[in-house]
Amino acid sequence: MGASLTFVLGGARSGKSRYxxxxxxxxxxxxxxxxxxxxxxxEMAARIRAHRSRRGPSWQxxxxxxxxxxxxxxxxxxPVLIDCLTLWLSNLLLANADIDxxxxxxxxxxxxxxxxxxxxxxxxxxxxxxxxxxxxxFRDLHGLLNQRIxxxxxxxxxxxxxxxxxxxxxLKETS
Numbered sequence: 001m002g003a004s005l006t007f008v009l010g011g012a013r014s015g016k017s018r019y020x021x022x023x024x025x026x027x028x029x030x031x032x033x034x035x036x037x038x039x040x041x042x043e044m045a046a047r048i049r050a051h052r053s054r055r056g057p058s059w060q061x062x063x064x065x066x067x068x069x070x071x072x073x074x075x076x077x078x079p080v081l082i083d084c085l086t087l088w089l090s091n092l093l094l095a096n097a098d099i100d101x102x103x104x105x106x107x108x109x110x111x112x113x114x115x116x117x118x119x120x121x122x123x124x125x126x127x128x129x130x131x132x133x134x135x136x137x138f139r140d141l142h143g144l145l146n147q148r149i150x151x152x153x154x155x156x157x158x159x160x161x162x163x164x165x166x167x168x169x170x171l172k173e174t175s
Contacts, residue, residue, distance in 0.1 A: 003113045003114055003115050003116050003117065004116045004117075004154050004155070005110055005113070005116075005117050005119070005152060005153045005154050005155075006020075006023060006116070006117070006118045006119070006153060006154065006155045006156075006157065006169075006172075007118075007119050007121070007146075007149050007150055007153040007155070007156045007157070008020045008023075008118060008119070008120050008121075008156075008157045008159060008164075009120075009121055009122070009123045009146065009150075009156065009157070009158050009159065009167075010122070010123055010158060010159030010160065011122065011123055011126070011159075011160075012122065014159040014160060014161065014162065015159045015161075015162035015163070015164075016084075016120050016122075016159040017051065017083050017084070017120055018054070019157065019159055019164055020081050020083065020118045020119075020120045021033075021054070021055060021081060023081075023118050023172060024079050024080070024081045024116070024118050025058075026172070027079040027116060028079075029058055029079075030058070030060060030078050031058060031059050031060070031078065031079050031080075031081070032059070032060045032061075032062060032075045032078050032079070032080045032081070033055060033059045033060070033061045033062070033080075033081050033083065034061075034062050034064050034068065034071045034072070034075070034080060034081065034082045034083070035048070035051075035061055035062070035063050035064065035083060036064060036065050036066075036068075036082070036083065036084060036085070036087040036088040036091065037065070037083075037084075037087050038063075038065050038087075038091070051083075060078075062074060062075070064088075065087070065088070065091045066088065066091050066092055066095060066097070068082060068088060068106055068109070069105050069106065069109045072109050072110075072113065072117075073109075075115070076114070076115075077114055077115050078115055079115050079116045079117075079118075080113075080115065080116070080117045080118070081117075081118045081119075081120070082117065082118070082119045082120065083120040084119075084120040084121055084122065085119055085120065085121035085145060085146075085149065086121050086122040086124070086142065089138070089141060089142055089145055090138065093134075093137070093138055093141065099141055099145075103144075103145055103148055107148060107149075107152060110149075110152060111152070119149060119153075121142070121145070121146055121149070122142070123146070123158065124138075124139050124142045124143065124146075125139065125142075125143050125146075150167070150168065153168065153169075154168075154169050155168060155169030155170065155171075155172075156168035156169065157171065
């Protein structure tokens with residue numbers, strides 16, 4: 001059995017990143033933030049800057065748009081926040097990666113982790129059915145990814161309007 005694994009899900013602007021940061025910050029430092037976002041435009045660059053500013057200098061950041069396994073290998077013994085699996089999946093899909101193999105590799109890496117890991121992802125199954133085939137494929141793959149990570153997690157938290165709702169396991173206080 002690996003280290004504790006917490007999965008934080010929610011819609012856009014639900015408070016999932018802030019809650020997940022608090023879970024990790026409640027643990028002894030140093031803390032690692034594994035970022036999957038890429039600054040493809042000015043708006044995304046501003047979002048990334050805002051996230052970094054909110055976390056402050058106590059966090060080490062590793063940018064890993066696709067290779068979460070290598071990023072986690074570099075975090076020996078440190079609590080890790082992966083934000084977010086939604087962008088990671090999107091990056092893999094656009095790179096024509098073998099999604100099932102990538103998810104399997106991530107699951108293996110998570111099972112071998114020696115320190116707590118908190119993963120963040122969007123809950124994408126509550127909206128309308130996308131009208132484009134790529135959108136439907138992404139939504140379906142994301143639903144399967146969320147199911148696989150939730151099954152492996154010790155704790156699953158759904159964020160709704162900034163409030164954590166325990167789906168699996170007990171809620172923990174954040175700092």
